[in-house]
Amino acid sequence: MIWLNTGISTNDAVISLSFTGTSDTKKPIVAMTRPINRGTVYLYNGKIARYKADKGEEAYREHRKNSCRNYRCLETAKFLRYVENQFFDEGWSLDAAVGHAKANGLFSTKEMVCTKTLYNYVDSPSTSPIQAGTAAP
Incomplete structure (x- = not known):
């Protein structure tokens, strides 16, 4: 041209x-x-x-339009509630909750986020779907 x-x-x-x-x-x-x-x-x-x-x-x-970051909060909501319960109520670490869920096949891989993502959620509470002290019953 x-x-x-x-x-x-x-x-x-x-x-x-x-x-x-x-x-x-x-x-x-x-x-x-x-x-x-x-x-x-x-x-x-x-x-x-x-x-x-x-x-x-x-x-x-x-x-x-296609360049935004997609958060998978809706697809992983059950898993995040499970991790909250294990973390806040049972005193488990995030690694232990993820490992237990994987080992027992409680969630499919599409329903889960990795441990690093969970720690990122903890480190930035303003954008985190996990809220301290709000674990589901």
């Missing part, structure tokens, strides 16, 4: 853009080419390529 009727190819333009500025502002070439490629529209039966900012923005928004 020739960039903006200047006779400069996209790769040449991106290379010149990516290596200008200080080392703090340099970006990898892929970080520059991806938005350009996503915003490129082809005119006249694909013979002429043009960059359209609104198409690039639309593609960015569409890709962004």
